Amino acid sequence: MAYSDKVLDHYNNPRNVGSLDKKEEDVGTGIVGAPECGDVMKLQIKVDKETGQIVDAKFKTYGCGSAIASSSLATEWVKGKTINEALEIKNSDIVEELSLPPVKIHCSVLAEDAIRAAIEDYKSKQENKDTEEKAKTEDHAQEQGK
Amino acid sequence: MKPNKCKRPIYMDYNATTPCDPRVVQAMLPYFHEKFGNPASRSHAYGWVAEEAVSKARRQVADLIGASPKEIVFTSGATESDNLAIKGVAQMYAEKGKHVISCVTEHKAVLDSCKRLETWGYEVSFLPVDAKGRIDLEELKSTIRKDTILVSLMAANNETGTYHPIEAIGEITRERGVLFHCDATQAIGKREIDVDKAKIDLLSLSGHKIYGPKGIGALYVRRRNPRVRLVAQIDGGGHERGMRSGTLPVTQIVGLGEACALLQENMKEEVQRVQSLRDRLEKSILEQLDYVYINGDPDNRLPSMTNLSFAYVEGESLIMGMKDLAVSSGSACTSASLEPSYVLKAAGVEDELAHSSIRFSLGRFTKEEEIDVAVGQVVSAVKRLREMSPLYELVQEGVDLKSVKWEAH
Numbered sequence: 001m002a003y004s005d006k007v008l009d010h011y012n013n014p015r016n017v018g019s020l021d022k023k024e025e026d027v028g029t030g031i032v033g034a035p036e037c038g039d040v041m042k043l044q045i046k047v048d049k050e051t052g053q054i055v056d057a058k059f060k061t062y063g064c065g066s067a068i069a070s071s072s073l074a075t076e077w078v079k080g081k082t083i084n085e086a087l088e089i090k091n092s093d094i095v096e097e098l099s100l101p102p103v104k105i106h107c108s109v110l111a112e113d114a115i116r117a118a119i120e121d122y123k124s125k126q127e128n129k130d131t132e133e134k135a136k137t138e139d140h141a142q143e144q145g146k
Numbered sequence: 147m148k149p150n151k152c153k154r155p156i157y158m159d160y161n162a163t164t165p166c167d168p169r170v171v172q173a174m175l176p177y178f179h180e181k182f183g184n185p186a187s188r189s190h191a192y193g194w195v196a197e198e199a200v201s202k203a204r205r206q207v208a209d210l211i212g213a214s215p216k217e218i219v220f221t222s223g224a225t226e227s228d229n230l231a232i233k234g235v236a237q238m239y240a241e242k243g244k245h246v247i248s249c250v251t252e253h254k255a256v257l258d259s260c261k262r263l264e265t266w267g268y269e270v271s272f273l274p275v276d277a278k279g280r281i282d283l284e285e286l287k288s289t290i291r292k293d294t295i296l297v298s299l300m301a302a303n304n305e306t307g308t309y310h311p312i313e314a315i316g317e318i319t320r321e322r323g324v325l326f327h328c329d330a331t332q333a334i335g336k337r338e339i340d341v342d343k344a345k346i347d348l349l350s351l352s353g354h355k356i357y358g359p360k361g362i363g364a365l366y367v368r369r370r371n372p373r374v375r376l377v378a379q380i381d382g383g384g385h386e387r388g389m390r391s392g393t394l395p396v397t398q399i400v401g402l403g404e405a406c407a408l409l410q411e412n413m414k415e416e417v418q419r420v421q422s423l424r425d426r427l428e429k430s431i432l433e434q435l436d437y438v439y440i441n442g443d444p445d446n447r448l449p450s451m452t453n454l455s456f457a458y459v460e461g462e463s464l465i466m467g468m469k470d471l472a473v474s475s476g477s478a479c480t481s482a483s484l485e486p487s488y489v490l491k492a493a494g495v496e497d498e499l500a501h502s503s504i505r506f507s508l509g510r511f512t513k514e515e516e517i518d519v520a521v522g523q524v525v526s527a528v529k530r531l532r533e534m535s536p537l538y539e540l541v542q543e544g545v546d547l548k549s550v551k552w553e554a555h
């Protein structure tokens with residue numbers, strides 16, 4: 001199968017390969033896929049709490065060339081967007097940009113899923129933190145009430 | 147890494163097909179235009195010349211496997227030979243029984259012929275294999291029944307190169323009065339095969355795997371002790387003693403004969419040379435990379451190939467990274483399906499490692515320098531992709547991948 005120039009470019013010069021510290025509060029991590037299916041994608045975002053803007057993104061992918069290209073492109077696209085804007089990215093946009101053939105559409109779906117999973121993870125971290133903080137202040141209040 | 151000076155990628159996919167040897171091409175050329183006759187034309191010199199060429203080729207093929215020329219039926223390739231052997235025997239011996247034995251790792255040409263028999267009311271037992279791709283001979287013995295008419299097992303597997311113990315199999319089938327069909331497509335020229343020694347009753351081979359042309363193959367059909375009979379699958383003018391009708395493609399047949407003669411002459415040295423190249427390739431890769439696993443039976447396999455799984459990198463992306471190498475991931479015929487190789491799965495190779503498998507198959511025109519270029523490309527591509535692999539990262543962190551809950555999409 002011949003690859004499109006854009007797939008080859010992302011494969012040969014992947015953007016934003018690497019990892020962010022998944023323990024950081026402002027980092028969201030999405031891992032999707034499964035080794036036995038031949039594809040696992042990890043996509044991470046770092047979000048500015050004030051603006052909700054994605055200031056950094058990294059990926060690591062185990063999968064075919066199209067999966068690597070899709071995740072590389074996804075990190076490029078989410079950078080600079082707010083998390084709500086990033087949620088608008090559709091796998092069909094990736095298919096179009098990379099000219100993926102039909103058998104490779106699921107690789108782009110995986111990239112979309114990875115973006116969502118990363119945002120989800122970030123959001124749940126914020127909620128946990130909120131409830132933690134709430135719990136803390138409640139504890140505090142209780143203690144003070146004693 | 148040394149640069150690859152030639153523009154075409156280095157060919158390491160000899161199990162898929164081989165280039166025609168220039169000597170084979172030379173031998174074929176006169177039969178396109180000058181000596182174009184139909185060997186079935188008994189009434190003039192054009193036919194006689196063609197008939198003579200076919201006879202010579204028939205002997206060359208027969209000699210290579212220790213058969214007599216009358217036992218060779220020309221076909222369009224090993225796929226047809228497998229079909230003719232399995233369906234032809236099944237139909238001929240239906241009164242004796244309707245049970246056939248084969249194995250889960252056979253080529254699709256055998257498996258699908260057997261599956262066709264099932265739709266015709268036959269029963270087929272597919273023997274399982276162990277982690278090295280080997281069958282259990284005791285299991286073969288206990289699977290043979292009163293109504294078993296045929297055992298079809300290959301000499302060497304096309305994906306892993308694993309050998310079946312054909313001489314031990316032939317011993318068992320002969321003793322039990324069951325016919326033995328052997329798909330020797332990959333083994334010819336690399337493994338010593340003598341139809342009498344191995345007590346083989348039917349044998350498939352193909353031109354394009356042995357430096358001959360595509361579209362030609364042969365089926366060996368034993369004529370005595372026992373005399374094997376077949377129901378033809380292609381009817382017509384009664385060529386090939388009624389077993390395979392159709393005007394003989396003289397050019398292809400001459401090519402196949404010449405290819406066999408060349409093997410006969412040089413097999414020993416050729417096997418030695420290619421095995422030392424394979425060993426060098428395999429050893430260098432294993433020395434320079436960790437988490438690499440050999441698929442198949444390292445002690446009993448084709449000398450010309452190695453099938454390796456590179457854990458934590460996916461095969462297709464790896465092939466993409468080895469720009470100057472022409473190799474395959476799993477079987478060439480199944481790679482379009484996106485399914486991991488059924489041969490590796492049958493041997494209990496985990497799906498993940500099956501996805502990571504690459505078959506390197508070398509041959510007559512592989513050069514020593516090419517091995518070094520290949521090793522360099524493999525090592526650097528695997529290293530680069532592992533840097534990009536979330537699985538490799540997890541393993542480096544000490545995570546057991548099996549303990550992770552994956553969300554398959």
Ligand SMILES: Cc1ncc(COP(=O)(O)O)c(C=O)c1O
Pocket residue numbers: 161162222223224225226228253255300302303304329331332351352353354362363
């Ligand atoms: C073991 C085996 N049997 C049969 C075949 C089919 O051969 P042909 O291409 O001549 O039909 C092949 C080739 O892929 C093979 O490897």
Ligand code: FES
Pocket residue numbers: 037038039063064065066067103104106107
């Ligand atoms: S990740 Fe499965 S084919 Fe691309």
